Amino acid sequence: MPNYRDLIRRDRVHGSLYTSAAVYRDELERIFYGGWVYVGHESEIPEKGSFVRRNIGEEPVLLVRGKSGELMVLKNRCAHRGNLVCSEQTGKAKNFMCPYHGWIYGLDGSLLDVPYPKGFTKDRESFGLQALPLVESYRGFVFASFNPDAGTLADHLGNATDALDRAVEMSPSGDLRLTAGWVKHKFAANWKMLPENDTDGYHVNYVHASFAKVIRSQYDEATMIAEDDVKSQTIDWGNGHTELNFAPSYTSECQWLGLPNASRFPDYVKQLEDAYGHERAHEILRAGPPHAVIFPNLFLGEMNIVIFQPAGPNECVQWHTPLLLGDVSDALNDRILRQSEAAMGPSAFLLADDGVIAERQQMALADGRAWLDLSRGEEREQAREDGSIIGHITDETTNRGFWRHYQSVMSR
Incomplete structure (x- = not known):
């Protein structure tokens, strides 16, 4: 594991911080998945069902305006076989359908329907699109985190x-x-x-x-x-x-x-x-x-x-x-x-x-x-x-x- 206390000094930083694959993977986990990250602006999703595609680190996500006007960030990955559920950059939808096997998800990520349902007997509640636990807006700027223990957005800002x-x-x-x-x-x-x-x-x-x-x-x-x-x-x-x-x-x-x-x-x-x-x-x-x-x-x-x-x-x-x-x-x-x-x-x-x-x-x-x-x-x-x-x-x-x-x- 890289020693960041050694690689970052008061008045200089080491060049490997820009080129190391190990450092990069560590950044994804600690910074982009472990902390608060900017996702989008409320003006981009003005109506119920509005959405935009973004990435947090390398994770594809959807910033969505829910049925009650709430802000949500969902992983853009089908819980069945991992396909990208939504390929459009922006739009408005009543729900999201995976193009691979037709699984349908609600705006809140919940699994609504499975084609040929007799063949799938598992609990549907555990097969929704993962919703990020922390999503908050500051004056229209929307931030989110995969980490429920990331602290408050106010403390981050x-x-x-x-x-x-x-x-x-x-x-x-x-x-x-x-x-x-x-x-x-x-x-x-x-x-x-x-x-x-x-x-x-x-x-x-x-x-x-x-x-x-x-x-x-x-x-x-x-x-x-x-x-x-x-x-x-x-x-x-x-x-x-x-x-x-x-x-x-x-x-x-x-x-x-x-x-x-x-x-x-x-x-x-x-x-x-x-x-x-x-x-x-x-x-x-x-x-x-x-x-x-x-x-x-x-x-x-x-x-x-x-x-x-x-x-x-x-x-x-x-x-x-x-x-x-x-x-x-x-x-x-x-x-x-x-x-x-x-x-x-x-x-x-x-x-x-x-x-x-x-x-x-x-x-x-x-x-x-x-x-x-x-x-x-x-x-x-x-x-x-x-x-x-x-x-x-x-x-x-x-x-x-x-x-x-x-x-x-x-x-x-």
């Missing part, structure tokens, strides 16, 4: 509810809509490289150099100026949750949307003022959405939602969809959609760069013998009263926070 709250408050009604469809990209890299990179503020000038040279963006003042002039921060929220906080660098409203000010969307300004009051509304317009990772697999990528899906020690899949807002103008949501396409779509400016860097890193670590340094900024980061830790935008405060929690989970 901890201080990171701050980031989730700010995402929700981008909507004047608090209504988010993850309804534009998902784009998936396969990376020939370990899944942990994605959350590490997404809250790494040190790489932007170099990995995204061509983007920085030709496009004026919100990242110019947030990350691409002299070290002593940058006001943006890294945040370790605890429990493996991390953030790049660009808000201190924003000087105008809607800068996060790539606009000089909020004048293009006066209706949105008025809606926020009516919902939150003048002072809070204009702070939302200036500070914008979070850029935060919720351990282990959710990324609030400003006006994008991203899921990290492990697929082996040397492979992972990234899902993303734009974070559309409820009860706002189509013009505003169109702007969000186009910005999402430009940053993370198949021909995007940023995602291809990050994909190449992750795959180059995976190749360089193939022998499993290297150590990766995480010491940058350790001496200048500061702890806050709530237990979170703040660092310079170029510091590895976020990576240290991720690995500190990872070591705790993997060493239990």
